[in-house]
Amino acid sequence: MSSQVVIVGGGVIGSSIAYFLRGSDPTVSVTVIERDPSYAKSSSALSAASIRQQFSTPLSIQMSLYGIEFLRNIGELLEVDGNKPSIDLHEGGYLFLATPAGDATLRENHALQKSLGAHINLLDQQALKAKFPWLNVEDLVSGAFGESGEGWFDGYGLVQALRKKAQSLGARYVAADVTGLVREGRKVTHVIAGNGERYACDTVVNAAGAWARKIAAMMDIDIPVFARRRSIFNVSSPARLEACPLLIDPTGVYFRPEGKTYICGTSPSADNDPDDLPLDEVDHALFDDVIWPTLAHRVPEFEALRVENCWSGYYEYNVFDHNAIIGYHPQIENCVFANGYSGHGLQQGPATGRGVSELILNGRYVSLDLSSLSWERVLEDRPIVEKNVV
Template sequence: MGEGLIAPKNKSYDVVIVGGAMLGSAVAWFLSDNPDFDGSILVVERDPTYEFTSTVHTNSCMRQQFSNEINVRISQFAAEFVKNFREFMGNDERVPDVPLHSYGYMYLADNEAFAQVLRENQKLQAACGAGTKFMTRDEIKRDYPFYQLDDIVGANHNLVDEGYFEGSTLFDWWKRSAREQGAEYIANEVVGMAKNPAGTRVESVTLKSGDVIACGSVVNASGPRAVLTSRMAGIEIPVEPRKRYTFIFSAEQPLDRDLPLTIDPSGVHMRSDGTYYLAGCPPDDDPAVDYDDFVQDFSIWEEKAWPVIATRVPQFEAIKLINSWAGHYAYNTLDQNAILGPHSEVENFIFVNGFSGHGFQQSPAMGRGTSEWITYGEYRSLDLTPFHYDRIAQNRPFLEKAVI
């Protein structure tokens, strides 16, 4: 057996989850916590330090500001889950409260066409019970006088259950609790899969340690590496690693109130982050990158992020970069939305992939829904079928206008 690899205790499991980071652990916990599921769970994680996972590089943001009702509902459940975390975790006294910092998103529009899209989105969000308000430039200036708004015609803003949360706490407790409830986590790697003669089921997975494990279902929770896992079952999916940059900075003159997560028309976003501020953006040239490429390009800070930050908030002309990192989005090139549920032919191959930066806020609903699908063969909470694989096979995008 290879160095550091751990063999599974058994030769057969009802569910094998490939990837034990946020989404894999969400599935493991919701399954192990479901009283109607009495099967065995194996979680195979290639990097038990999680050092290079999207989970560790996340900014833990949460918003209801989507253009599609199901995406709004998914985030509303996330807010409910975070605010009642201990209760969802069985009122375990060890489980801490998880803060939800509701600074809101400030989605700025610099032209009337986009402002109209925001107005339409606001109507849908309000119909779902979200607290989104459309604000005129004067209203933004009244509530947040630090913005420079000469080019802005309006914005959407929501101060209810929208902002950021301590997602790492959910992740840690999902892992711990899933183990306590019987899920087995091993440091190993799935390197192959064998299907039945008809090609309709994955019968076993082969691990890097050489172990061959029979399985009832396989869950692909491999983050940016999702297609490497699906190819073992002969399946292509449009998910690739895209690099995203995060910057932590301090201000010589801090603002006198919280900075909402501000989405500038340039694509740069920024928000309060404790005593500091956080900013991020995609590169202008945004290709797929190597799975192990986390090299930072500091010109993005100097030439893109900082100039926008200082222009939008003149008080941020004097700021100091404290920390920065590059992480990977599991980027769905078809429509930047999740790929979920079973494959249309390999019926026991289950997707939890392609979240394109929405994975943390969507993990409670997706973990719950995947648990329901595996246990009952249907969704019993939110209908997540719009995210199913069949749209990938049909090249039928699931349209979401509010992708950041």
């Protein structure tokens, strides 16, 4: 039983863990050390902030099914002193599109999603054109559309709501960088912060997001999680796309509505995706060479686009298999890792918070078994293959 838990990182993952820990057992002391309380550079605030059930692995689907229920009820769950937070949840759905090359995979994924209770409809080419008349379907054979349970929301609002609720339950937040860890044998006994303080811990949680590798290195652990920059573009267009979802083109380019405008992006090619690129730079060439031509092909009305704003944020990218690493490392008895979400952190945050709190308080998962995301698969070279990587 842990009486003192120190969480490194106060983004959506760390704050969700703090919330569930204090909500489950108010006798547990929880300290969250967050280097950037403004969250100006956090993945939680800079991402495209969306949620889907259209994954190809059962656990990711189940985590997001719980996530959408949490988001739907956030006003009641995270109410503080009568103030109910709102994250402006829009269940506009995801639309994954498939050419002949991707049709079999899309159908296989759809069967799994439906079997687990996700409300995803499979559409052929004719049905796609009927439902989305603005869409160019000439090279498509099918699409999978989330009728409910998928969409987008205010990511910054979510992390603030979790933080405020955790604080109201007694979690302490410290604005500082973590500069070191004190180990005695197979345990971490203290977390050293840049403010000069040492925080004693029975359990330490690495929820440092894009900086997870730095914290793991303090324990002589090599975690395959790297900070990969992703650029997001906010564009305006005279196009008026009725019932527009978050659309995933077969190329990997995505877009979704953002008020009267749209946000869009894609991942760079693997040979042009180095670590730790500066966030104050945006990959404009990626927009000009890849994103805009793809959008204009898929939605002819997008031939006329104007970039209104753009920014970059970090994916905490798990190069091993693009899935989170959650659980204890066999070399360190009292350190729980919750890292490497590869773009899924906001939507999987609630399930992670609940699961990690159960693991710390009970020594096992109670609600949803997250053990397939443990370190063992990494150490034994058993990657989880996710076919729907965005």
